[in-house]
Amino acid sequence: MRTIFLTFLTLVILYSGFIEAVPPARDSVTVSQEALNRQTVERYRYRIKAPIVIVGSSLAARFAAASDSPCVYDLSIAGGSALTGLSVVAQKQDKPRLVLVEINLLDRPIDTRFAEAPLWYRRYLPFTWVENSPVSRLLTAIADARGSRSEIKSNAAMRAEPLRLQQASYDHPPSATAMAQSIKALRQTINVLRQQGIATSLFEMPVDASLENRPRSRIMREAVKAAFPELRFIDAQTLSAGASVQTADGIHLEKEEAALVLHRLLAAFGSVCPNNTAPVMEIRR
């Protein structure tokens, strides 16, 4: 018994020293999407402070890999909606100056796995954070040694079937009940943030041109604009500059495209970070 717990304690102490000496990579590799979401939330809760925070779904989560600007933090949750990230922002002591809310999948509910405050002591135990997981560190080291991250490029053949399914899905309007609940929750959180002196703006992520004006996109866009006429709204047309964007499956931008869209989005709010509106990553088209 004693040997087991002494071994455990020794490993914890040694590993804590290691993670103190070797900080985690910004774009560390995680085991799964769930782990990536947890890492995104933990980083924001425990150590990152940025004047602009982006909240959204997996669509806006594409920004995370596209920029390492200290001006902006991407708190988007893959598989979730902007409401999850907003609720995390509302709980944090250090507030941002501006929150940018992606509206594309706003009808999804809050994901309580990420929105609920974690056990208080986890803040003080960095070895339990996802970014410091030995598995994540090992995967990141392997990826670094190979000089690449697993960013799968799509082609026309691979994109065809997922795009067809997205088109079928976008032909259906979002649930009116879910929309009403989400808009109500969004309004409440925005009011809380406003009282704390935090500005909020809305934006629509560009998707494949064939999806932009289908019932799902159109109804969502119009409902949000009607519900929040006082907020600045940047639509997909503006962010894609009128051109068709390159996506992996009809809705998720490829890395270079995400960098370009983020650049345009931040440029619209240049006054918040005047010296830091451009993503550091090189933009290639």
Added chain:
Amino acid sequence: MNYTDPEFPVFFSIFFIIYYSCRSAGLQIAALVLASLLFYSWNAPWLVTLLLLTWAITTITSYAVLKMNSDSVRRRIVTFGVLLNLSILCVFKYKSLIPMQYFAGSPFSSIILLPLPIGISFYTFHGISLLVDVYRGKAISSHFSAATTPKKYAASSLLYLVFFPQLIAGPIVKARYFIPQIGLKRFSDIPWYMACNTLITGFFLKMVIADNLSAITFWIQYPYFEWKSPPELAALLYGYSFQIFADFAGYSLIAIGLAALLGYRLPDNFNFPYSARSISDFWRRWHISLSSWLRDYLYIPLGGNRHGTWRTNFNLMTVMVLGGLWHGAAWSFALWGLWHGIGLVLERPFLSHTNAFAASRIGIALRIILVFNFVTIGWLFFKLQNFSEALLYLRTMITPNPYVTSRLTLLLIAMFGLPVIIYHVIGAKRFILSSTSSRLIKGAMLFLVVTASGPAVEFIYFQF
């Protein structure tokens, strides 16, 4: 409540102190029953009603069996009790197969709409085991006598049914094994090393291996698997094979470890099943408590292997298909049972004629690989409970497509599958690690539980 929920350690610690503060067996049993009911009803208190109904039926009928002298009356009562237990199981578990239109507006229709009570398959089998063991006289020999009061009998049967370490997903403990253990437990008798060893291995298998693999095998669902390459689909299937073992064996080890801390010994549920050399060997090693339950209470009463080859084969197929359906109301479970039944029937002639090659190291290794692959293909019908989706998965797995294999997926499955393979190699070869090495490894496993756990996912067998 789940063993991996953050509130469970708090619940167990408080209960542990209360439990060993009780100075009499009666108080300890009462505390254990109350804690078990609290554990069970944590998220859905109404579920306790059905559990208590099952207990009342089982207790009244089995006590009547204990007290009656006439064998024909005892047989009738035990049959009635077993049928009542099975009826409850069938109503709640197989209600999706019942045509709803015939019951519209009746009180039965509201029952049909209720969700499946967690653990019902397990506590129903416990109830049947108590009835049959009392009838056969097995449970009464050391614990119950004709002078046993109804109060003592009811308390013992309640504890047997609700004992929380095994309540939700087993192991399925036979009454004759558990009931004689009921009594006053002392703190000084706790087998600390065995309990901690078992708990650490269980939590490691569940939280590090199974939970991480669950995030990867998530893609074994329609239509996502259609966009994966054939090698990736094959790797995902192996990943699920490792995951379901780690999930269920992990759960069973946690249950055994917790029971040991409370002074009870539960039977082993897994004996390195992926090192099995035949399908029948696999079933002696996988979910041992269910397979031995089916053997004792179904296969042997059906006649076992005592009535010739054809009858034996029929019995094997029947037991495996019913064993498959025990998992849920889906034809894919029956197909999964049938798959194993066919395997058992087909291998029988070969088992008695093993040649030198089959007994050689290479022959044994090939047999283990063959059995592992057979079992792994069978898991697809377990994971994809829609039969047509399972067939589509198999077809996609053997048809070339333009999708690129994710190296990360292959790496992760290898990374989390390797400890399962090492666990089996150590077990199968009976490697004796020095006690110091063993403790160092356990310390490292505990470190990984704290630092490398996957997302908290419910145990796969909770749905059964």
